[in-house]
Amino acid sequence: MLKRWERQAWTCPQCAHRQRKIVKRCLVTSSNAKGAAAAAAAVAEEWQPVSKASSSASHDDRTLRHIFDSPGFWKDFSAKTKYHYGGRQTGLFRNGYLTRPEGFQQFASVTLAKCERIVTAVLSYQTVEELRRVARDLDRLSDLLCRVIDLSDFVRSVHPDRRVQAAASQAYATMFEYMNVLNTTTGLNDQLKKASAVPEIYDSWSEEERTVAAILIKDFSKxxxxxxxxxxQAFVDISNEIAQVGNDFVENMAAEKSTLSLESSRLKGMDPLFVRQLTRWGSVQxxxxxxxxTLALRYVEDADTRREIYMASRTSSHSNLQRLEQMLKRRAELAKLSGYDSFAQLTLADKMAKTPEAVTSFLDALAKENAPRAREEVQDLLELKRSEARVGNFPAELNAWxxxxxTAQLMSGMRSKTRAPDFLSAYFSLGTVMQGLSRLFHRLYGIRLVPKETLPGETWNPDVRRLDVIDDHEGHIAVIYCDLFERAGKSPNPAHFTLRCSRRISEEEMQEAAELSSQSDSPFATAQEAANDGLATNFNxxxxxxxYQLPTIALICDFSLPPQPNSGRPTLLTFRELTTLFHEMGHALHSICGRTALQNVAGTRCATDFAELPSVLMENFASAPEVLALYARHWETDAPLDPTRIKERVELDRRMQGAEIESQVLLGMLDQEYHSARPLTWxxxxxxxxxxxxxxxxxxxSQVPEPPGTCWQGFFGHLFGYGATYYSYLFDRAIAGKIWRDVFQRSANGAVDPNAGKRFREEVLRHGGGRDGWRCVAGVLGEEGSPLADGERKAMEEVGRWGVHS
Structure with missing residues (x-):
């Protein structure tokens, strides 16, 4: 496939919880909050951790905090460029074509013409020298498709103007249709295979070129x-059926019985006000x-009532089970048609796991490692149950309901010994967290987040902040657009989008760009602008x-605005939101540092079971004391956060981690079984x-048996989007935990050790998807010559034995 799809944002149970709209409670502020905030800001100007940064970097550091924490400062900062441009529009993301809705079609048309020239050239190649160009030319062809498809897909989902949405959708459709034509153009596949089969050509290619050639051959095959x-034709028909049925499956997840009618007395233990809201005509619906x-299963005291609710909530609708089984059966047929034993075998061939057997070995090893912890947690719950000693409560058994x-009782007892969660939020204003991320990145990787004034028309909303990523040695290396505040109609789901990948721009492209920029109606003043449609470039x-064209990234979150905009109180993050932001910044970091010469392997364009590693690893930094010391200070008093408070919160979150891991192992195993050859016999x-x-x-x-009669699988929506790869999040958590312990926690400087950062950047981040993931993992752990570097089943088992320990 010439279009390398961005991997869908992974949604683990923790992430699913984070993605729900969080209603924050306001902290009680004093009557002189505005004055206290001003005093705190003045103190904060003076307080800086030890840093070797220049004075300009210190200025950028202060500005970074203020553009997120001070509405007045942001208003002045964002207004600077308006006066210089006299109302002229620069275009979305500074793309010269996108100053108006009609520009999307022009953007698509110009790009389409470039694609057609490349296709014509590649199909005509005959000599060794010509064929040597095939991998790079097809990578550029893929990049041109992505330039329009990725950007248009993003714009149509976030832009508030319906005309812009429609124009972006049309550009997306135009390029998507052309991409499908290219995917069935046999001549391109033939030329790529011919070039790969010539030793003189293959040996002359870089590692990136070889990797890209293998990726594209695989995608053509798919x-x-x-x-x-x-x-x-049968393949196309089955694929279309899978897409339709799969979407229907996800959109129609529902229980066989949508509501239960219960007497209110049976819901004793739940909040009476909440129960009253559900009461209709004397009974609770x-x-x-x-x-x-969910709340009923946590708080209803009567076990029989919980059982009734549990059974209903775990019994999917009959119609959706039919859709699921149809999708799984068609996937198995598609794999067989393609020459594979199962859909899992087809899917995993280009992943780190390689085979379904390796995935099963990983999950088995992880389940065995996690079993003692899961059993201990069950025993703790049984002790609580026995302490109730109710007649007919079966105290020797822990039922699914x-x-x-x-668990809720156990956690409640632990929470009563700690402060309320809101206590932590006062130390996590959004500006100080962004400041902390920049300081952390500078210490580990020598890069900083520098606020950049946006030009008129550059962003889709006035609240979007642009940050340029500056490397101490390489200069400008990436652009991040931060859309972090809630607003009507905006998706509450946190996400990272790569709008433009890293890629080397050739001399031939510069000549093409010079011709384009010299035309009288060109939207670009220079060839360098035209070479990347006006988006950021720099020399490497x-x-x-x-x-190089620079990675251009959008970060989307849904953080609440302060309840009183003029109070001086900034947006304060919960610890969960803080961890979410660190997670998404981990994805951004991969895109930023994965500055490859070819876009098919840039940044997060890597194997699905490797893509979450940097983001999961970043979550560990959110609670590390040495990282908190860089920024976590009270928004009013500027007092530093006592790290033991975070330790208490982390321990609370991890109290039932064994059960959570067991649940994910179960889902990973179910995913593998469903995508085996077994559906062919259904x-x-x-x-x-x-x-x-x-x-x-x-x-x-499972440590706790599932009662007969349930069929929860009809709610397992990830079976469609992540068929045969659901294990990936657990897999990356195990690797991230190992790297955290062995690389970032082994020196006196701990999580801010620059040597550890350099090692992770050079061995993992820099390569994007251009280096085998196993070699990256072995390299950062210092095990280059071990079996770990070779991957395969034994390596998967070893990762399982590491366990998931944050």
């Missing part, structure tokens, strides 16, 4: 290009899916000072086979 015409059922109830001293139009498999997996791996 488009059934090697099949006979009749089989190819409890929705079986969503927050009401008991787990949430006694690590690559002979070649011109009867057409039948129902119930997926339920049998669901209970088989649960009974093999």
């Amino acid at each position: 488009s059934a290009i090697d099949l006979a015409e009749t089989d190819r 409890l929705p079986t899916v969503g927050m009401p059922a 008991d787990r949430d109830y006694y 001293p690590r690559d002979g000072n070649a011109l 009867p057409e139009g039948g129902i119930g086979e997926s339920t049998k498999l669901y209970h088989e997996v649960w009974n093999n791996y």
Whole structure:
């Protein structure tokens, strides 16, 4: 496939919780809050951790805090460029075409013409010298498609103007249709294979070129290009059916019984006011899916009532189970048509895991490592249950409908010994957190986040802040657009988007750009602008000072604005929101530092089971004392945060980690079983086979048996988006934990050790997807010559034995 899709944002159970809109409680502020805030800001101007940064860097550091924490400062900062441009629009992201909605079609048309010239040239190549260019030319072809598709897809989902949304959607459709044509153009596939098969050519390619060639050959294969015409049509038909049924499956997840009618007395233990809101005509109408059922399972005292709610909430609608089984059966057929034993085998061939057997080995090893912790947690819950000693409560057993109830009791007892969660928020104003991230990045990687004034029309909303990423040695290396505040109509889901990847711009492209910029109606003043559509470029001293297009990233969050804009109180983050921001910045860091010469392997364009490693690792920094010391100070008094308070919170979050890991192992195993060859044996139009498999997996791996009669798999939406790769998040958590312990916690400087940062940047981040993930992991752990570097099944087992320990 010439279009290298950005990996979908992973959603683990923790992330799913984070993605729900969080209603924050306001901290009680004194009557002189405005004066206290001003005094605190003055103190903060003077307070700086030890740093070797220049005075200009210190200025940038202060500005970074103020543009997020002070509305007045941001208003003045963002108004600077308006007067210099006299109302002229520069275009979204400074793309010269996108000054008006109609520009999207011009952008697509100009890009399409460039693509067609490349295709014509590649198809005509005959000599060794010409064929040597194939990998780079096809990578550029892919980049041109991504320039329009990625940017248009983002704009149509975030821009408030419906005309812009429609124009972006049309540009997206135009390029997407052309991409599908290219994916079935056999000549491109033939030329790429021909070039790869010539030793003289293959040996002359860089590691990145070889990797890109392998990726594109694999993607062509996934488009059934090697099949006979009749089989190819069958492939297309099955693929279309999977897409339709899969989307329907995700959009129609529902319980077989949508509500339960209960007497209010049966819900004793729940908040009476909440119960009253659900009461209709004298009885409670409890929705079986969503927050009401979740709260009921945590707080309802009567076990029989909890059992009834549990069974209803874990029983999917019959129609959605049919959709699931149809999707799984068609996926198995698609794999067989493509020459694979199973859909998992087809999917995993280009991942770190390589085979379904390796994934199973990883999950088995992890389950074994986690079992003692999970058993201990179950025993703790049983002790709580026995202490109630109720008649008929079966105190020797922990039922599935008991787990949430006694977990909530256990956690409640722990929380009563700590301060309220809101206590921490006072130390995490958004500006100081962004300041802390920049300081951390500077100590570890020698890069800083520098606020940059946006030009008129550059962003899709006035609240969007632009940050330029500046490297101490390489200068400007990336651009981040931060859209972090809530607003009506905005998605509450945190996300990282790569709008433009790193890539080397060739001399030929510069000549093409010079011709374009010289035209009278050109939106670009120089060839350098035209070469990247007006987006950021810079010269790369690590690559002979070649011109590179810079990674351009958008970070989306949904943090609440202060309740009183003029109070002087900034946006304060909960610890969960803080961790979310660190996670998303981990993705951004991968895009920033993965400055490869070819875009197919830039930044986060890597194997699915490697993509979450930098972001999961970043979550550890959020609670490290030496990192908190860089920025965590009270927004009013400027007093530093006592790190023991964070330690208490982290311990609380990890109290039932064994159960959470067990749950993820179960889902990972279920995902593998569903995408094995077994669906090929299921009867057409039948129902119930997926339920049998669901209970088989649960009974093999769960400490708490699943009661007969449930069929929860109809709610497992990730089966569509992450078919056969659901293990990836656990896999990356295990690797991240190992790197955190062995690399970032082994020196006196701990998490801010520049040597550890340099090692991680050079061995992992710098390569993006251009180096085998196993070599990256072995390199950063100092095990280059070990079996770990070779990957395969034994390496997967070893990662499982590391366990998930933050």
